[in-house]
Amino acid sequence: MSIIKAEYIWIDGTEPTPLLRSKTRMLEANVIEKVLGAITGVSALPHWGFDGSSTNQATGDDSDCQLFPVFACRDPLRGGDNLLVLCEVVTHGGTPHPTNTRRAATEIDERTKSSLDCWYGMEQEYTMMKDGYPLGFPEGGYPGPQGPYYCGVGAEYVFGREIVEEHMDACIKAGLKMSGINAEVMPGQWEFQIGPAGVTEVGDHMYMARYLLGRIAETYGVDISYDAKPAKGDWNGAGCHTNFSTKQMREDGGLKIIHEYCEKLGQPERHTKPRRSGTTPGACPTAAPRSAFRWRPTSTARAT
Secondary structure, X not given: OXXXXXXXXXXXXXXXXXXXXXXXXXXXXXXHHHHHOOOOHHHHOOOEEEEXXXXXXXXXXXXXXXXXXXXXXXXXXXXXXXXXXXXXXXXXXXXXXXXXXXXXXXXXXXXXXXXXXXXXXXXXXXXXXXXXXXXXXXXXXXXXXXOOOOOOOOOXXXXXXXHHHHHHHHHHHHOOOEEEXXXXXXXXXXXXXXXXXXXXXXHHXXXXXXHXXXXXXXXXXXXXXXXXXXXXOXXXXXXXXXXXXXXXXXXXXXXXXXXXXXXXHOOHHHOOOOOOOOOOOOOOOOOOOHHHOOOOOOXXXXXX
């Protein structure tokens, strides 16, 4: 009997920034045609379980949590017919775990798909860290000031390109909707883009890309940080810009719809949760508070 390895991946309950967890399950190789086929898909994969008390998702006296596969692709690291399997976390009683926000996104997608057909493009910034400092920072000191590192070329300005190239190739082999990469403003800081893609699709592909990035960086002894401010001082922060459009926005006359949406974003009473609470550590010091939201048209366009 031929066997494949399926890496089950999920998002844990660590705060303020959840971590990715994974473990490997052996499956009969004939499952690959069902999983990657158009008919059965991930429903052909078995559910699994884990100890939620070790992932900040349960207490020790009631620690059983379940993994429900929701997205699968070929594993570009192990190769062959091996799989990467992204999972939702579900309680042992069968309800979505409080950390499982994907289920709510799925419900929104089902309600709005036909009327809005939302597309998302996400620009994920991150910082490569080595021994507690951004890659490219000299030991016990600082590199030259920001300026030449953004989209830079040359060993004096670029750090970690080998990881970025390997990650990009792995995402392409896995069939993820990666649309680009670039070096960012601070040494050791990079960005990759996912999309355009649908509501749950963009998140699935984003987290699978994050998993691959973390695994590849492991082999170089490098950590990946999504911290908003990984280096103190006059150094660029990191975030994840999100590009969004609906079917109406993409059609003729869509610019008027975009302006209407922007005006609605400027109405604080329409939001059930604030975008941010005042000035928080690591937040951009020039960012306006929610009550002072403003926007303007631009003459340039940026691809996601």
